[in-house]
Amino acid sequence: MKQIKFAVLLVFFLTSFYNYAQQGPPAGNKVKVTGKVLEKISKQPLEYATISITAPNDTKVIAGGITNPKGEFEIAIAPGNYDIKVEFISFKPSEVKGRNIQGDTNLGVVNLSEDAAQLNEVVIRAEKSTVEIKLDKKVYNVGQDMMVKGGTVSDVLDNVPSVSVDTEGNVSLRGSDNIRILIDGRPSNAINVAEALRQLPADAIEKVEVITNPSARYDAEGGSGIINIILKKGKNQGLNGTFIASTGLPETYGLSANLNYKTEKFNYFTTAGYNYRTNEGAGLTNSEYFNPDGTTKNFLDEDRDTKRTREGFNGRAGFEWTVAPNTFWTNAINYQKNTGEDRDLINYNNYDAARNFTGTSYRLNNGDTGSENVEYTSNLIKNFNDKGHKLTADLSIARNTDDSNSLITGTDDFNNTLNNQVQKQVQLQADYVLPLGKGSQFEAGYKGSFGDLNNEYYVLDSEGAALPNLSNTLEYKENINALYTSYGFKVNKFSYLFGLRWEDTNIQVNLLDTNDFNTKKYNNLFPSAFISYEISDQSNFTASYSKRLSRPRGRFMNPAVNYSSNINIFQGNPDLDPSLTDKYDIGFIKRWDKVTFNTSAYFEDTKDVFSFVRSPTGDEVNGIPVILSRPINLGKEQKFGFEFTLNYTPLKWWKLNSNFNLYNVKTTGENSYTDANGELVVQNLDNQANSWFARINSKITLPYKIDWQLTGMYNGEQKTAQGKNFGQFGMNTALSKDVLKDKATIAFNISDVFNSRIMKSYTYLENQTSYGEMQFRKRQFNLSFTYRFNKAKSDRDKNAAPKNENGGEGGGEFPG
Missing domain, CATH: 2.40.170.20 (TonB-dependent receptor, beta-barrel domain)
Known part of the structure; x- marks a missing residue:
């Protein structure tokens, strides 16, 4: 128990120290540049798109940022004239030249189109990390994991952070089997869930979401959290x-x-x-x-x-x-x-x-x-x-x-x-x-x-x-x-x-x-x-x-x-x-x-x-x-x-x-x-x-x-x-x-x-x-x-419709 208390106190101390260090001196007279980045065809938000702000005709980046899960960004910068560039891997960049920014400015919606000519040149860069960490959940991208090739859903779950599967197929989260397993946001209807997971092939899964503390929009069942298994749906033309x-x-x-x-x-x-x-x-x-x-x-x-x-x-x-x-x-x-x-x-x-x-x-x-x-x-x-x-x-x-x-x-x-x-x-x-x-x-x-x-x-x-x-x-x-x-x-x-x-x-x-x-x-x-x-x-x-x-x-x-x-x-x-x-x-x-x-x-x-x-x-x-x-x-x-x-x-x-x-x-x-x-x-x-x-x-x-x-x-x-x-x-x-x-x-x-x-x-x-x-x-x-x-390894999956992030369980994440 003493070791646990020490570890937690250490985390709180490091967090507080980092927060203080980040504050630094006052920012001075700065204005906000905001906007939203979407995929042009499906209108799906593009998370992790990069925004770079430079002086006119200069390549040195003065300020920048990345988009959140809703495709939104917010950057603080001093008033002036700037070139603004929005980029996302395998998409054509969007640029605004010589924009005069004197106050808070909303650039509105920036639509990016896929650059087919670059698809085969960005295999390494376009590959998603096996595990994506978000505020309220961890997302495990199955396609990048070789361990589960030819395996089952149980094999997939046994490679997901915070999740473990025993040799009998029972799934636990943070050491507890008191969990709720969803498939596309809905509870599994199988009578024997452990056996059903061992029969479903791994290649049928697109990703797995681990939600350790679900909000009111989710079923109340699952004392230790929810595991949401999202199945593949083809999305390429x-x-x-x-x-x-x-x-x-x-x-x-x-x-x-x-x-x-x-x-x-x-x-x-x-x-x-x-x-x-x-x-x-x-x-x-x-x-x-x-x-x-x-x-x-x-x-x-x-x-x-x-x-x-x-x-x-x-x-x-x-x-x-x-x-x-x-x-x-x-x-x-x-x-x-x-x-x-x-x-x-x-x-x-x-x-x-x-x-x-x-x-x-x-x-x-x-x-x-x-x-x-x-x-x-x-x-x-x-x-x-x-x-x-x-x-x-x-x-x-x-x-x-x-x-x-x-x-x-x-x-x-x-x-x-x-x-x-x-x-x-x-x-x-x-x-x-x-x-x-x-x-x-x-x-x-x-x-x-x-x-x-x-x-x-x-x-x-x-x-x-x-x-x-x-x-x-x-x-x-x-x-x-x-x-x-x-x-x-x-x-x-x-x-x-x-x-x-x-x-x-x-x-x-x-x-x-x-x-x-x-x-x-x-x-x-x-x-x-x-x-x-x-x-x-x-x-x-x-x-x-x-x-x-x-x-x-x-x-x-x-x-x-x-x-x-x-x-x-x-x-x-x-x-x-x-x-x-x-x-x-x-x-x-x-x-x-x-x-x-x-x-x-x-x-x-x-x-x-x-x-x-x-x-x-x-x-x-x-x-x-x-x-x-x-x-x-x-x-x-x-x-x-x-x-x-x-x-x-x-x-x-x-x-x-x-x-x-x-x-x-x-x-x-x-x-x-x-x-x-x-x-x-x-x-x-x-x-x-x-x-x-x-x-x-x-x-x-x-x-x-x-x-x-x-x-x-x-x-x-x-x-x-x-x-x-x-x-x-x-x-x-x-x-x-x-x-x-x-x-x-x-x-x-x-x-x-x-x-x-x-x-x-x-x-x-x-x-x-x-x-x-x-x-x-x-x-x-x-x-x-x-x-x-007709499907390159580096193809990025895109929904034809705006995605219901919670797999049928509700709306978006934190506002803003």
């Missing part, structure tokens, strides 16, 4: 596209295509892909059991070997229609179909108290899985003017099925499990943005989300009869209505954004076989506040607050038992309540020519936090106690952390970016259960732990234009209420080379070079201690070939 073929070890194949055809009023886009993937894994659990007097009773060693295969097809097709010069309508259909096989073999070796071998047994789980997801989405944008006054409407209709069955055989038993899930989801959303003069903006919107899930789960004995204590049918209905409003304004160098969101939730959790019906109704207000101070054109200081909510979903709520092991089982808890989080964040960003530095200190205060607890069921298998793991509303969790991200380009051929997160988590609460003797046992689950996460990524251009990328990551050790999780190190590497006159790229990558990403943990219970290791995915090799036609 005419017919163009990309084909990717990949293969790898363990046995992996993939083939995908992105095609786009654009006319003056229509933009047709489609993505299709096939993939076959094999994941091999292994694990062990070594347990020691104790008698009531504390002496050793016996030992049990479990060795586990897993193999998962998945075969899938995904497709997306749609069009963008320019209904009128200020009205744009996009429609798309997404389809996913996956099948797979799971093999899970556990060997049990029993030992007595003196560690003498007493016998062995096994348990083999052979399973088949299948899922089919269909979704229709529609987005309408109406721009009332070119100043940001607009109305956006979204519709999403989805149906998802997820079926699995397993045949479980063992030394002494035989079971069959069946799990069938059907989910239907409808979402409606409307957002209105109204600028109220220079530097101020009003927003309001509505969102409705209506879902229905039916889950049939059965465990059958050797006679084919359902076991009543393990089988059930879950009916889960969730209706959420939300309204929000926000107002942002700018005063001098300060920008403010205040918002309020109201959400009304109606949830039904019904267990049909046991006639157990539960209804949960609640509504909440979610305020948010953001303040930004512009220290200079290259640096900003921000402070923010928001209230967030986390609703239990998926396997957290599902009472179906994970029956792959008959002594260590998992079961969801349909009686879970939502948790509420108050989030505070203080951040600082500074840009130099070769360096971008972003740091923040954050605090999260959560009530009714979800936590997994392990307790004996009272049953035994061959003298071994059966342990049940399930989620509960623990009580309270407080998390305090410090994070920084650094992008550095020391040389033209070398780029570095790194991310570091240090945090302290304090939880308080207890769990009660009745043991085999009918006695009430109260577990004190109070815990305080420090942990950290670090990632560094290096990209180097070698001779013969070969690109080499290397990424290393480490998750620090963390104490838990019932044990501890050990640290985990991993390293990935990749090489790529452009061929066929830069129309194609060959890439080779290795995931988990040292085969070291293994989850290791200790668990301490009343009458048992266990050491466990689990590796769901071993080291993988992948080779991919990408071919582009």
Whole structure:
């Protein structure tokens, strides 16, 4: 804790010192030159366009600046006559000669046109950095990362700053899995989100946005933040596209295509892909059991070997229609179909108290899985003017099925499990943005989300009869209505954004076989506040607050038992309540020519936090106690952390970016259960732990234009209420080379070079201690070939319509 306080105090000190140093002497009699830079055809703002002000017929720059995400700029300069030049890479510059500036001057809108003749000459300069750091989010540009060529969305997320993905596919942000994952601004409709992300190919993604403290315009769900995955839509004129073929070890194949055809009023886009993937894994659990007097009773060693295969097809097709010069309508259909096989073999070796071998047994789980997801989405944008006054409407209709069955055989038993899930989801959303003069903006919107899930789960004995204590049918209905409003304004160098969101939730959790019906109704207000101070054109200081909510979903709520092991089982808890989080964040960003530095200190205060607890069921298998793991509303969790991200380009051929997160988590609460003797046992689950996460990524251009990328990551050790999780190190590497006159790229990558990403943990219970290791995915090799036609590698993606920056979730960023 002392180290955390010291780090935060150091950041505050450096920030204050830098702020003082930047102020310097009074500026004197200066005037402001303002304006806005847009792309001529699409009217899309051009961020990072450069403005240079020189004396007439002189090349020496007297003053200058860059545009913000809205394409706006503001430069202070002494009165006089000047030449003004506006530039953006691969665009024709715009110049104003001999402008007499005696007072505050607004140059209005500067429209830049693409310079086709320069496109192939600026491949290096036009390439976006892999990670873009903005005030309220980090943007990860997938196309520049070789690590994910031929991979999946899970591979993409595992390379994003602040984000990590464990070997089972679970996504966490700043060390917490209490997050919301969006696709094009809408929640993923997949029943098993982790599995869906592992089936969607990486080349279908344009970029990933990480929003650690969302404003009122976003869904309140996701206590630790939001990850927004933005899919590709072709944007270049005419017919163009990309084909990717990949293969790898363990046995992996993939083939995908992105095609786009654009006319003056229509933009047709489609993505299709096939993939076959094999994941091999292994694990062990070594347990020691104790008698009531504390002496050793016996030992049990479990060795586990897993193999998962998945075969899938995904497709997306749609069009963008320019209904009128200020009205744009996009429609798309997404389809996913996956099948797979799971093999899970556990060997049990029993030992007595003196560690003498007493016998062995096994348990083999052979399973088949299948899922089919269909979704229709529609987005309408109406721009009332070119100043940001607009109305956006979204519709999403989805149906998802997820079926699995397993045949479980063992030394002494035989079971069959069946799990069938059907989910239907409808979402409606409307957002209105109204600028109220220079530097101020009003927003309001509505969102409705209506879902229905039916889950049939059965465990059958050797006679084919359902076991009543393990089988059930879950009916889960969730209706959420939300309204929000926000107002942002700018005063001098300060920008403010205040918002309020109201959400009304109606949830039904019904267990049909046991006639157990539960209804949960609640509504909440979610305020948010953001303040930004512009220290200079290259640096900003921000402070923010928001209230967030986390609703239990998926396997957290599902009472179906994970029956792959008959002594260590998992079961969801349909009686879970939502948790509420108050989030505070203080951040600082500074840009130099070769360096971008972003740091923040954050605090999260959560009530009714979800936590997994392990307790004996009272049953035994061959003298071994059966342990049940399930989620509960623990009580309270407080998390305090410090994070920084650094992008550095020391040389033209070398780029570095790194991310570091240090945090302290304090939880308080207890769990009660009745043991085999009918006695009430109260577990004190109070815990305080420090942990950290670090990632560094290096990209180097070698001779013969070969690109080499290397990424290393480490998750620090963390104490838990019932044990501890050990640290985990991993390293990935990749090489790529452009061929066929830069129309194609060959890439080779290795995931988990040292085969070291293994989850290791200790668990301490009343009458048992266990050491466990689990590796769901071993080291993988992948080779991919990408071919582009009518689409240069350096092409800059451009929307036919002004972009809805929040992917259907609302309007702009800080005003001004």
